Amino acid sequence: xxxxxxxxxxxxxxxxxxxxxxxxxxxxxxxxxxxxxxxxxxxxxxxxxxxxxxxxxxxxxxxxxxxxxxxxxxxxxxxxxxxxxxxxxxxxxxxxxxxxxxxxxxxxxxxxxxxxxxxxxxxxxxxxxxxxxxxxxxxxxxxxxxxxxxxxxxxxxxxxxxxxxxxxxxxxxxxxxxxxxxxxxxxxxxxxxxxxxxxxxxxxxxxxxxxxxxxxxxxxxxxxxxxxxxxxxxxxxxxxxxxxxxxxxxxxxxxxxxxxxxxxxxxxxxxxxxxxxxxxxxxxxxxxxxxxxxxxxxxxxxxxxxxxxxxxxxxxxxxxxxxxxxxxxxxxxxxxxxxxxxxxxxxxxxxxxxxxxxxxxxxxxxxxxxxxxxxxxxxxxxxxxxxxxxxxxxxxxxxxxxxxxxxxxxxxxxxxxxxxxxxxxxxxxxxxxxxxxxxxxxxxxxxxxxxxxxxxxxxxxxxxxxxxxxxxxxxxxxxxxxxxxxxxxxxxxxxxxxxxxxxxxxxxxxxxxxxxxxxxxxxxxxxxxxxxxxxxxxxxxxxxxxxxxxxxxxxxxxxxxxxxxxxxxxxxxxxxxx
Numbered sequence: 148x149x150x151x152x153x154x155x156x157x158x159x160x161x162x163x164x165x166x167x168x169x170x171x172x173x174x175x176x177x178x179x180x181x182x183x184x185x186x187x188x189x190x191x192x193x194x195x196x197x198x199x200x201x202x203x204x205x206x207x208x209x210x211x212x213x214x215x216x217x218x219x220x221x222x223x224x225x226x227x228x229x230x231x232x233x234x235x236x237x238x239x240x241x242x243x244x245x246x247x248x249x250x251x252x253x254x255x256x257x258x259x260x261x262x263x264x265x266x267x268x269x270x271x272x273x274x275x276x277x278x279x280x281x282x283x284x285x286x287x288x289x290x291x292x293x294x295x296x297x298x299x300x301x302x303x304x305x306x307x308x309x310x311x312x313x314x315x316x317x318x319x320x321x322x323x324x325x326x327x328x329x330x331x332x333x334x335x336x337x338x339x340x341x342x343x344x345x346x347x348x349x350x351x352x353x354x355x356x357x358x359x360x361x362x363x364x365x366x367x368x369x370x371x372x373x374x375x376x377x378x379x380x381x382x383x384x385x386x387x388x389x390x391x392x393x394x395x396x397x398x399x400x401x402x403x404x405x406x407x408x409x410x411x412x413x414x415x416x417x418x419x420x421x422x423x424x425x426x427x428x429x430x431x432x433x434x435x436x437x438x439x440x441x442x443x444x445x446x447x448x449x450x451x452x453x454x455x456x457x458x459x460x461x462x463x464x465x466x467x468x469x470x471x472x473x474x475x476x477x478x479x480x481x482x483x484x485x486x487x488x489x490x491x492x493x494x495x496x497x498x499x500x501x502x503x504x505x506x507x508x509x510x511x512x513x514x515x516x517x518x519x520x521x522x523x524x525x526x527x528x529x530x531x532x533x534x535x536x537x538x539x540x541x542x543x544x545x546x547x548x549x550x551x552x553x554x555x556x557x558x559x560x561x562x563x564x565x566x567x568x569x570x571x572x573x574x575x576x577x578x579x580x581x582x583x584x585x586x587x588x589x590x591x592x593x594x595x596x597x598x599x600x601x602x603x604x605x606x607x608x609x610x611x612x613x614x615x616x617x618x619x620x621x622x623x624x625x626x627x628x629x630x631x632x633x634x635x636x637x638x639x640x641x642x643x644x645x646x647x648x649x650x651x652x653x654x655x656x657x658x659x660x661x662x663x664x665x666x667x668x669x670x671x672x673x674x675x676x677x678x679x680x681x682x683x684x685x686x687x688x689x690x691x692x693x694x695x696x697x698x699x700x701x702x703x704x705x706x707x708x709x710x711x712x713x714x715x716x717x718x719x720x721x722x723x724x725x
Contacts, residue, residue, distance in 0.1 A: 149257045153187045158204035160184040160580050161211060162646075171212030174263040176575045177378055181528055183576035189503040193586060197640045208585030208642055209264055216246045218266070219693055223316060224273035232276055232521030235286050240277035240325070251299075251319045256305030256674065257589040258651070260582065261644050270707075272299060272319035279325040281342070281408065282443040288410040291318055297706050300439045302380035303346060307590065308672025310387065314707020320443065322380060329353060330446055334363045335540060338405055340448040343382025347372070350381060352390050354451055356434045356686035368456040370397030373668075377572055382444045387670030388436040391631075392571060394625045395480075396534065397490035399668065401435050409434060411442025411698050413510075420448060427600035433694065437621055438670055440712060441698035445552065458537045459488075461545035463530035463563040465521050469494050470601070472527040473623075475554035477597045478701060481628050481646050484546040485539055489531035490626050491567075494604070497636070498528040504574075505566035512559060519557050529556065530564045587641040591654050591661035596630040603661040610657035611637050614650055625667060632667035676711030681721030 164179045165171035172179060194200065232241045242248075248271045254258035262269070278284045290453045291298045297317030304323075313319055320326075322344025330340040330697040334357070341350060350369050357363035360658065371391035373379060381388065385407065390399040397403065406420040418431045434441065450688065464471035472492045480486070493501055502508045516526065529551065533543035548558070595603045604621060611619040618638040625632040635654070641647055655678050659665060665675055665682040680688040688711075695712050698704070708714050 153190070156186065156201040156204070158184075158190075158584060160344060161374070161583060166215070167211055167392055168215050168246055168603060169213050170210075170249075170263055170266070172217055173216070173246075174212060174253070174260045175579045176255065181573065181576060182580070184580040185577060186503065188508060189410075189500070192500075192503060193581070193638075195409040196618055199640070207583050208346065210266070211583055212264060216249055218245055218249070218268040220248075220268055220271055222248070222273040224318075228290075228296065229274065231290060232274065232287070232454045233519075235283050235290075235307070236276055236278055236621060240279075242275045242277075243273065247321075248272055251275055251304070251311060251321050252303035252310060252313060254304060254311050254672075256307040256309065257578075257582075257587055257647060258309070258644065259312075260579075261587075261642065261647060264582075265644070267644075270314050272313040273316045273318065275319050275321050277321050277324045277326075281410070284320065284326075284443055284445050285410040285415060286536075287318070287320065291699065291703055295701060295703065297703050298443070299705055300382070300443055301626060302383035302386075303375065303378050305375035305379040305383065306387070306670070306672060307674075308387075308666075308670050309674040310383075310670060310672035310705075310709070312673060314673065315598070317703075322382060325438060327380075327498060330362045331364070331448075332357065334361065337451050338448050339451055340446055341365075341381055342446055343385070343444045344379065345381045347376040347379055347381075350685065355454060359376075361625070362567075364694075368454045369403075369449065369453040370452045371400060371403060371449075374571060374575065381447055381449070385435055385447050386438050386444055387672075388667035388668065390625050390669070392624060393488040394493075394668075395490040395531075395627075396486050397452060398451050401432060401627070404435060405448040405450055406429060407431060407434055407444060407448075408446040409442040409444055409597045412701070412703065413442075413698055416442065421438055422450075437672070437694075438672060438709050440695055440709045442704055453535075455534050455536070455540070459532045459534045460540050461530075461532040461561045461564040462544055462547060462551075463528065463559040463561065465516060465519070465559060466529060466551075466556045468525055468528045469527045469604070470527050471554045471556070473597075473600060475550050475556060476529065476623060476631070478550050478553075479547050480626050482546055482550065484533075485531045485533070485543040487531045487543055488535075489564075489568075490624070491531055492527060492529045492623040494608075494621040495524050496525055496618065497622050498526055499524055499568070500618065500620055505563060505570065507559075507563055507566075508532075510562065512563075516557075521557070530559075530567055532564060571583070581638075583664070585640055585642045586638065587647065588636065588637050588638045589647075589651070590634065590669075591651075591658065592632055592634040592667050593658045593661075593665065594630065594632050594667040595663045599662055600631065600633065603658075603663045607633070607635060607654065607657045607659045607663075610654055612636060614639055616640065633663070635668075652720075659720065671710050673708035676708045676714055677718050677720045679711045680719055 326344035
């Protein structure tokens with residue numbers, strides 16, 4: 148989708164860069180010089196759904212955030228602490244100014260965005276540090292433990308669970324600036340070890356250029372491409388148990404990590420580097436998903452993969468119903484013929500939006516869909532691609548085609564998949580454009596078994612639709628032989644923070660009550676923390692609490708509700724029993 152001029156009325160979408168010291172430069176998504184807004188047909192759909200007219204789009208809904216960051220919340224850090232930190236990281240990498248503190252205080256959930264837009268400034272760190280190496284971080288952790296200073300970590304800042312928010316003030320480590328180097332590359336083992344602050348694009352570029360950089364025999368890929376890829380960090384992927392959009396083939400992050408190093412209040416933790424072993428419970432798996440509550444992830448070794456873009460086999464199909472698509476995708480995953488890389492099924496409502504978003508509604512495919520009996524708000528779009536060794540990629544695509552046709556799927560051109568791929572990292576920019584006019588977009592996701600997928604789909608969507616005049620789209624985008632994730636996106640007219648929190652909590656209640664997991668790849672953070680014990684069970688949660696007590700007895704590592712560790716019993720949400 149391009150930002151082409153509308154034929155009719157066009158809102159004054161923001162198309163100029165926010166000043167580098169502004170509120171908008173913090174809350175908006177991504178590249179400050181990139182902009183995206185709904186194509187005209189989708190804009191008209193939004194107006195119709197939310198009962199809006201052109202008049203509603205002639206002025207912005209509140210402050211658009213171009214003002215300079217300034218607030219009256221003083222840092223409480225003692226000068227002796229600042230003096231010590233300067234001896235560790237250097238004077239210029241110890242900052243207490245307004246912008247630096249706010250820039251690491253919030254993530255990217257709409258709760259964060261609404262607060263910054265409305266100048267609600269809370270839960271700031273007292274000081275931001277920019278470490279350069281593991282030794283510095285270990286020294287900082289040891290000092291914070293000795294002085295009882297809360298310690299938080301800011302990786303890429305794409306958290307949608309309040310994972311980075313400094314609820315107790317203290318110290319925030321901003322990993323973006325300097326903590327992003329390659330420690331080691333091993334062409335024989337096909338691994339790379341990097342500092343936790345390395346971004347997705349940095350990692351992928353380094354691996355693609357392995358022959359030039361490391362004299363490697365071939366080019367590689369990380370295989371991990373979340374929608375936040377351009378602005379998320381390797382450390383963030385690991386500590387939240389994240390997933391990329393190609394995870395059906397490459398795996399989630401826990402499938403990619405070989406070993407880790409953490410700076411904890413108990414000292415440095417080194418996990419095992421072996422691909423498999425039987426030496427008791429896996430410390431690698433224990434540390435992944437800890438979200439900074441046990442310590443600070445400093446270095447991680449990842450498996451890497453041959454770069455095989457030239458072998459891709461793209462596909463897209465339209466099914467008459469969600470049930471047809473769901474049954475087809477389950478059979479594809481259970482066929483034992485291999486897994487596709489991108490593997491995405493959209494439900495009826497998301498398909499309707501995607502046909503507009505990716506220009507299918509204006510292509511020659513549109514009349515063909517009607518001829519095939521693919522009815523609006525019934526049909527479901529499935530797309531993706533296979534990759535890997537040439538014969539493998541070809542065979543996976545062949546089996547997918549056979550099964551899709553078995554369930555009545557009609558093949559579409561590769562244009563649909565190409566359009567999705569072109570927009571998969573830029574679609575989040577739509578959020579800010581629409582929010583300027585009071586239209587809110589946010590997401591929640593969960594993990595399900597094939598046997599309860601449809602009941603979860605129906606019950607959670609019913610909950611989302613309990614808010615009048617709301618668009619609720621759902622897709623399956625990470626799949627396994629035994630189940631998959633369901634990813635819910637809601638779009639509604641909303642700018643009241645309390646309304647947002649009540650609605651968000653209602654959906655989380657519905658996910659827990661449905662029997663799904665509370666999260667498939669976004670993590671838990673502080674926002675989902677109240678639901679975690681009720682989701683996994685009281686006895687099971689006690690194991691996590693015991694680990695927290697062992698690693699961090701004074702509750703200094705990411706305190707304030709991370710994984711629900713230090714919230715009151717009254718705030719816990721438990722809607723089902725184990």
